[in-house]
Amino acid sequence: MSLLGSILNETAIAARSLADYVTGTGLRLGVTGLSRSGKTVFLTALVHNLLRLSKASAAEPRRTFPVFRVHAENRLTRALLEQQPDDAVPRFAYEQHLAALTGGDEGKDARRWPESTNRISELRLTLEFERKEGWRKGASSLTLDIVDYPGEWLLDLPLLEKDFATFSRDTIEASAAASRAPLAAEWRAMLSSLDPKAPATETDAQKAAQAFTGYLRASRNDRYALSTLPPGRFLMPGDLEGSPALTFAPLQLGDGEIYPSGSLAAMMERRYESYKSHVVRPFFRDHFSRLDRQIVLVDALASLNSGPSAVRDLENAMSEVLNAFRTGRSTLWSTLFRPRIDKILFAATKADHLHHTSHDRLEAILRLLVARAIARAENLGADIDVIALAAVRATRDAKVKHNGDMLDAIIGTPLAGEALHGETFEGLSEAAIFPGELPDDPKRVFRGDGLAASDDEAAWRFLRFRPPIIEDTDGRPSPIPHIRLDRALEFLIGDRLV
């Protein structure tokens, strides 16, 4: 990126944050996570609980969200959905997602997990509360802009610093790793047949891009649960599908070699650059750089299900993701000219797939996964925390006595098609599942190189469950049961609600 370009970019960011400060939009909370980490469910449950908090549970305020202080102290008076402020960004379809989760008009039996979204969306909530500290006591409000975006997009941000040659080299190197090599074999064969110096043709470019996308898609498969490599938009093209900016692939380039214009390499490089300027940079400027707080959802259980290779892969993806964060304490100067994220929460989602006694171990694993990132952010002065949560709790705890063994099990309705030891569930009746025990020492989940482990060799198996039945109170769905959602909320926005 040229110097002038980067100065212009910084100026645009500074101008936006100044505008944000003057108009007083309050707090921008980013919700992200790799796909299937439960962003949509998290956001739906969060918004629903916030909207219901101020009403339904007024009689027993502390039962539903005991750790969320503003609520527990009875100071939260009202929460309401506002109009979405940015006209160019889709609104988070809260109503549809909630209807899916509760079954909506089709009855409780139609309840299902909301469909995952793969684009950015935004929602504005206003929380009205009483201030009890500081100069301005009494009624006050906080406008909370929640921005939900795919974590894959974050993986793209480091591309801003990389040129095409570096990007190609890094991607090819990564594909040679033991866990990925079999998946990438087809694309690598294709790659060696391409000559970067040959004159550029659209067919070559399309073939290369297709093979490359195929490889990226294969590694996202449920069985392997590998995390994605950049460019993130290849798997979620949206309306850019088929455009030249998304039709490129890394090439085997010689070191320092210069390719003539009109060659395949030159064309790919140009397309790579336009991917950066049309896809990556606008996201960075318009959304990411304006966030104040961030929650990163991590589906550690899916990787644990797959095996140590997938866990290590997740660790790599997490540290890539975290390179993107410009963390650091907000000061007046930085709020005006250079916004920074000053609090980041890492949440291992779907904690309800485990008995509560295992949550500490899950947290320890997640802490280790993001250890590098934590060390980095602590130096910069940002608050970081790690938590195991379930935005929607679909199970309850039980003990099963079996062959003289006491097992800490969970009871829920497994999703149709989930299987354990050859037993396939139809998604109709409840079952008690003992998912296995997470190791005492979190380092053990990184050892070995199993991938897509079968039932017989796996020491644990986390099944997915159907959403719980959510009853109605006064004609609207009641607050959704959760695990530690209140603690997450208190960490993220509690300090603005004192």
Place this chain on the structure above:
Amino acid sequence: MSEKDATQRRPRAFRLDSGAVVDTAGQSAALDIEPDFYAREAETLAAGNTEAAIEGAQKQGILRRSLFSWGGLFWSALTSLLLLALGLWFTQLVEDLFRRTPALGYAGAVLIALAVLALVVLALREIFAIGRQRKIAQLHIGFAQARERDDTATARTLVRELTALYEKRADTARARKDAEALTQEIVDGRDLIDIAERSLMSSLDRDVQREIANAAKRVSLVTAVSPRAVVDLLFVAAQTLRLIRRISEIYGGRPGLFGFFKLLRSVFAHLAVTGGMAAGDSILQQALGHGLAARISARLGEGVLNGLLTTRVGLSAMSVCRPMPFAALDAPGVSDVAPFLFSSGKQEQTKNER
């Protein structure tokens, strides 16, 4: 984990649809549905308003920082006026002394200078003492919040501050070392706080409880034998003040005059809030104990009652002065600290006579 163990604890599924609990191989198992852990956690959090009472009390006294109040204005204006008068009087005195003999004049000037110096030092000490007290109260609130949120980073800095507070206490050396070593390792925030509480607070708690018990004994004895009501009234007041001061000292605060007033305010604010709540746990025992003692002698009954009162004040002072909330350790009740007040009247009598 041994190989055999690993095979034993493999993931398993049990079907519940047929009414019986059956595993995939058709073997039956027994199911025991646990009470909802999260609901219970929420309830204990909801019940934890004792902590709110302590924080509220601290804010009314120790942490009170009012920039302006009419009472304050009144007193500052009045003292300023008195100081002016005093200053005038001193100047005149020194001038008179100089007129008589210069040597006397110099002596007078030096004495005034010494008095001013001592006043400044006293004031500085007072300010430091109040600052230390605030610090302890803030630690308390910080620990409560960090524990509630399970916040490791905050817990670490707070534990480090706590060990710094007890740096000059030789008898806490071992516990301080342990706690500091723990802050280096990765420990869960809540665990860290609990470990620090167990290692650093328990010996201090014991000292405080002993002080309360001794004060309660003295008060009930003196009330029982004193010939005049005025005597035991004064004695109880003096003992109570002394006890509050001692407790604050044990926990690391060394209140001066104004700091002590602030502390008193907090203690009585806490007493006012918790008096009713705490009554629940031991009102029956109190009535019973009082009744038995009173049946033997009216004065003895009064002695027991005064002892109870002192204990209650001591416990309030304990929760307000303690730099950590009670979490890993249980907060002591009246009957834990002063069990002798509840034993039967006869024993009470012999104890008091001893």
